[in-house]
Amino acid sequence: MENMRSENHRGAAMEGVKLASEAAANTNRRALRDIKNILGAPHQPQAVSKRGLQEKPAAAGAKSQPSAVGHRPVTRKFAAILQQTQPANAPLAPIGSERQKRNADTAFNAPSDMECSKASDDDLDEMMTNELKEIDMEDTEEEEEEMPDIDSCDVGNSLAVVEYVDEIYSFYRRTEELSCVSPTYMAHQSDINEKMRGILIDWLIEVHYKLELLGETLFLTVNIIDRYLARENVARKKLQLVGVTAMLLACKYxxxxxxxxxxxxxxxxxxxxxxxxxxMERTIVDRLEFNMSVPTPYCFMRRFLKAAGSDKKLELLSFFLIELSLVDYKMLKFQPSMLAAAAIYTAQCTLNGCVSWSKCCELHTKYSEEQLMDCSRMMVELHRGAARGKLTGVHRKYSTFKYGCAAKSEPAAFLLDARRA
Known part of the structure; x- marks a missing residue:
């Protein structure tokens, strides 16, 4: 039975070969074994090996060279290496059909599994490296710019306008020059001088204290006086009238x-x-063109004290120093923001007994310690002489318990010693 099955199978196979040969003869087709898939390659009756193309045998008499290809798959990078190492006078490979060229290009350009794996690993490493670099840069920026949010405590306070408080103070910084006057405007006055101005302001500080007015009112009063005196020549007997009228205007505002x-x-x-x-009220508002909305040192004091994380003691001492500056004519050469920052810096140095100016204060005031030093030293001099002379109104005010006896603190003399050194 087994022999009969073998014979039948063999007979059927032979019959199939015979029919295939007759069909090929009738249609003028060549047998599959006669088609050379690789033009110029020797006829290989066996199937192509999965390991890749074997190296072509060297011609007779030719010098044998070590195989550069071997069983390695032809990748794009490897092909570029071969092209660089190929001699310039090497014969070109024969050109086949369009289908052969497409197959060759596909095989030549398609990346191998090993190359894809390596490319994937390289891409992954590059992505991880870039991400790590970005994280490092973000951490560095956060370390450089990380500052306490001084407005977080006022998020629920609608009067603090946390949403645009930074824009408000940016506007103050841009327009504060409009509130400044020339520090030499007294040279154009014929009947008054800087000492008379100091007496007037020292007296108005006492009036302001007795009437229990707001802090904003005092600073605006002094600003109105200086701006008016810088534009108008005033007689000595009218100076006090200018002062009380300026206070009336500030109170109305x-x-x-x-x-x-x-x-x-x-x-x-x-x-x-x-x-x-x-x-006099009509004259002043007309001369100042009704411009009462100007940034005074008080505007910056509140913001800078918040940045300094001040307590009541630091606040009272800072205001003591800046009110001494209001009386002194020489302090007009400093802008309001610098006066406020220097007062807080000097107060911190006075209370701590050493130089004290944090990065947060520098960020919000936009003044470094070196920029504040000249103004701060002048405030120390005013502090040392506050209890002497005729103009002692500020010292008496800040010697009371209501103002924490801030005037009795020891001046930061070490700032003056540093200048002498």
Missing amino acids: EEVSVPVVEDLILICDRAYSREDILD
Whole structure:
């Protein structure tokens, strides 16, 4: 039975070969074994090995060379290496059909599994390296720019306008020059001098204290006086009238409850009438073109104290120093923001007994310690002489318990010693 199956199978195979030969003869087709898939290659009756093409045998008499290809798959990188190592006078490979060229290009350009794996690993390493670099850069930037959020405590306070408080103070910094006056404007006054100005402001500080007015009112009063005196020549007998009228205007701008004109007449010991004060009021607002909204040192004091994380003691000492600066004519050469920053810096040095100026303070004030040093040393000099001389109104005010006896603190003399050294 087994022999019969073998014979039948063999017979069927022979019959199939015979039919295939007759069909090929009738259609003028060559047998599959006669087709050479690789043009110019020797006829290989066996199937192509999965290991790749074998090296072509060297011609007779030719010098044998070590195989550069071997069983390595032809990748794009390897092909480039072969092209560089091939001699310039090497014969070109024969050109086959278009289908052969497409097959050759596909095989030549297609990356191998090993190359794909290596490329994937390289891409992954590159991506991880870039991500690590980005993380390092972000960490570095965060370390450089990481500062405490001084407005986080006021997020729920609508009056703090946390959403655009930075824009407000940027506007103050751009416009603060408009509130400044020339530090030499007294040279154009014919009947008054800088000492008379100091006496007037020292007296107004006492009036401001007795009337229990807001801090903004005092600083705006002094600003109105200086801007008016810088534009108008004032007689000596009218200087006090300018002062009380400037305070009346500041009260109308800042206060909820404004002092009546009769109270100001009594404060001046009836030296001026109601008509005199109202006439001077019209003159001042006309000369200043109704511009009362200017950034004074007080505007910056509140912001900078917040950046310094101040307590009540630092706050009172800072205001003591800056009110001393209001009286002194020489301090007009500094801008309001610098006066505020220098007052806080000097107060910190006074309380700590050493130089104290944090990165947060420098970031928000935009003043370095070196920039503040000249103004701060002048404030130390004012602090040392506050209890002496005729202009002691600020010292008496800040010697009370209401103001924490801030005037009795020891001045930061080491800042002056550093200058001498």
